[in-house]
Amino acid sequence: MQKEPETHGAPLRRFTDPAYVPLCANLAEVRENIDRLDRQIVTLLAERGRYVKDAARFKRDAFQVSAPQRQQEVIDKVKALAEKEGAYPEVVEAAYRALIAGFIAREQQDHLGMVGVEVQP
Ligand SMILES: O=C(O)C(=O)C[C@]1(C(=O)O)C=C[C@@H](O)C=C1
Numbered sequence: 001m002q003k004e005p006e007t008h009g010a011p012l013r014r015f016t017d018p019a020y021v022p023l024c025a026n027l028a029e030v031r032e033n034i035d036r037l038d039r040q041i042v043t044l045l046a047e048r049g050r051y052v053k054d055a056a057r058f059k060r061d062a063f064q065v066s067a068p069q070r071q072q073e074v075i076d077k078v079k080a081l082a083e084k085e086g087a088y089p090e091v092v093e094a095a096y097r098a099l100i101a102g103f104i105a106r107e108q109q110d111h112l113g114m115v116g117v118e119v120q121p
Pocket residue numbers: 052055056065066067068070071074099100103104107
């Protein structure tokens with residue numbers, strides 16, 4: 001029968017790279033750190049979402065909400081950051097493609113519910 005891993009047991013495998021420095025004594029400690037980071041990530045995503053919402057005020061139509069050139073700039077920027085920070089670039093790229101798709105869908109909804117501002121003569 002398949003079983004979820006023990007959370008408080010000793011390691012069952014080791015990396016062959018002699019330079020690898022372990023971070024945690026057990027899986028529970030690993031998960032506490034992942035949970036701590038997830039709380040920070042979701043807080044930051046909430047803040048990011050508030051700025052994306054504000055962006056809708058400056059856009060004329062659905063194409064401008066989508067802003068494909070800016071999307072590409074964001075992807076290129078986070079891939080470069082991932083390399084610099086030692087993150088997995090393919091994970092960061094996939095995460096951002098999913099995030100931006102979700103943010104655009106929300107921004108399109110917000111944009112539909114807005115009214116145009118009178119332009120001063
Ligand atoms: O920069 C913008 O214009 C935004 O609305 C933000 C954002 C993003 O999530 O980064 C969202 C939608 C656009 O496709 C481009 C970028």
